[in-house]
Amino acid sequence: MTTEAIKSALLELTIEEKKAVIIDTLPALTKDVIKEPGFMMQLFPVLLGILKESGMDLQQLLQFATMMGEQQKQE
Numbered sequence: 001m002t003t004e005a006i007k008s009a010l011l012e013l014t015i016e017e018k019k020a021v022i023i024d025t026l027p028a029l030t031k032d033v034i035k036e037p038g039f040m041m042q043l044f045p046v047l048l049g050i051l052k053e054s055g056m057d058l059q060q061l062l063q064f065a066t067m068m069g070e071q072q073k074q075e
Helices: 003-011 015-033 039-054 058-074
Strands: none
Touching: none
16 A cells, blocks of 8 residues: 555544544654664654644643643653
C-alpha cells in the first residue's frame, strides 16, 4: 500500500475512528522517528498548529505540561 493510499484511507474515517487511530498509533509511529535528528523540530510546528486550531492557548498548554510533569514525578 502506498503512502498516498494510506493517507486517503485515513481521511475517509469517521471522527471517532480518526481519534482512535491518532491516540492508538501516534506513540508507536513516533517511537522510531523521534530519534532522528531534527524530527522534533519538524513535528513541533505541526503540533502547535493543531493546538492553535483547537483554541487552546499557550498558557493552557503550559499549565497542562506542568501538571503532567508533576504527575510523572509522582510516579
